[in-house]
Amino acid sequence: MTSIPDADVTRTAKSWTLGTSPWQTIPAAGAPRARVIIDNDFSGDPDDLYQLVHHLLSPNVDIRLVVASHLRDGDPFDSGPDTADNATLVVRDVFARMGLSSTEVIVTGSNRPLADRATPQPAEAVEAIVAEAMRDDDTPLFFVAGGGLTDLASAYLVEPRIAERLTVIWIGGLEHAGLAVPPPDAMPIEYNLLIDLVAGQVVFNDSDLTIWQVPRDVYRQCLVSDAELRIRVAAAGPVGRYLYDETALVVERATGEGRGPAETYALGDSPLVLLTALRSLFEADPSSSRYVGMPTPALADDGTYVAVPDARPMRTYTWVDTRLMFEDFYLKLQEFSAWQQDDTP
Template sequence: MEETQRIRMLQCPGHPVDVVIDTDTYNEVDDQFALAYLLGNTDRLRLQAIYAAPFLNEKADSPKEGMEKSYQEILKLLDLAGASQYRDRVFKGAEHFLKDAVSPAVSEASEDLVCRAMAHSAEDPLYVIGIAAATNIASAILKRPEIAERMVVVWLGGSAFHCEEMEEFNLIEDVAAARILFNSGVPLVQLPCWGVVERFSISRPELEKYFTGKNPLAEYVAGYAIQDVEEWAAGLAWAKVIWDVTAVAWLLNDDQRFMNDRLVPCPEIAGASGYVFSEGRHTMRYVYRIERDALMTDMIQTICQL
């Protein structure tokens, strides 16, 4: 792909576009907010499919279990939102992380992504919102590298360039997948977690004030977040980062109203040790600042009107 074409594709779309979302929904509370925010913006973001991504932590004994729990959580959220029309567009993702940089993790999700991306073009790309380890997305690219010229990936992961280390969940879960994403040449928008997106947090009083009693989905996402955080922060004043909302919001970022970004040479991923910057690398878009209050206001209004 020529740089001029990549840069054109990296502009925030100011019109309705086709999107898919790749999410480890059961992993943390922020995926629920992101999916709810997306469901409230389907006039601009035409939701084509939802992919359940693998994850591994105290909530899941294996990546497969994490993916299966995420799949069930997606269906639950769709029911709460009264959006059952999307149930047949939910696909199970990989059961394991990538074993190397050449072998895809075959799944329904990666197969569907290949098919949908191939139906698009550089002039009318598919937008892929990645808010999990990049396993499913990287697997699709490994299977059909040409899809990198037919889609734009908006990925929440890694740390800001000025951070000293890369100990961030979405990246560390599958470093091989992140490396493939950054090396493939796909038009990539990165929303770094530590150092940038961590600014986007919400407190218990805000959750209770703005979401309680509004609708079943709003009630659920707020109650789930409060219960989850109170398990480790009971009695403390706290604010919870809801990272994943920002990846959806980038596609609605007309006139930089929710965040600021810039075009930069795409670095290589060196794992936990950081990035490798070198000359001659292709261009990506890098988000460096979140307008917390503007985005928070829009997210609250959108979810509460579902």
């Protein structure tokens, strides 16, 4: 239920472009070590806004595209019908609030899920994903997704060779037997997978894409307290207050429905930043988080896993370093806010 703007907000007095970090008093050293395509359902749960802002403030990644993707029809966060278009409006709004002029990276995904496992859904984002993946650049490319997988699956169906040229990091999927158990009263098909189960089957069952998965039990670890959000986010300038207010709307709604209040909120999309921008200096990897390796399972029609013993290997994260992830976000937001509100040219 992220607020959908009627029009772009007024751009701030200070502007900047991707690839620069004018708010850093000590400039970042060196060039980005990875390219990133961000794909998220930005008109849904506002945890994706935190992930987007955090990624935009992280100089170690070269953000090539921001894909605004759809929710499922009738989703309680945004019932649609054109939720990818709504997501695009939200992203443009965030860029304007931050004074970020690099709007050329924003692309709109399909408003509809896949109809079957052989037919891509055409969209501006699909063409852009294929073009970036096939571009002549040896810098590692991560496709990071915090929602459904429609546009990635469509890009693979259009050009299967992209599987050799990127790593998929996906927030989604059920718990794995032997690693975790479902939460109380859990959705039988995990929320992000339910957005487009067919697309998930293309990515898991039919493709040879390399997957790093952050399943439901792990993204639910990413809890922050209301005190943290009030003191470390809401007080950090206009952008911070915007982020806080968006989560507060969800808490208020959940409380009215008898599911709240709670002193915590799950910023479940933030591992997308942790696993790309916050990798180790030596032997680059998200070394402060833990995962298990397993053959990539197939996804059944009910969203459960089907073991495929000889399948390509997959990382399934079991624990993520929330200290590093959130402390880095709070400090970057504070540093950016101080620069944005400073009257010095």
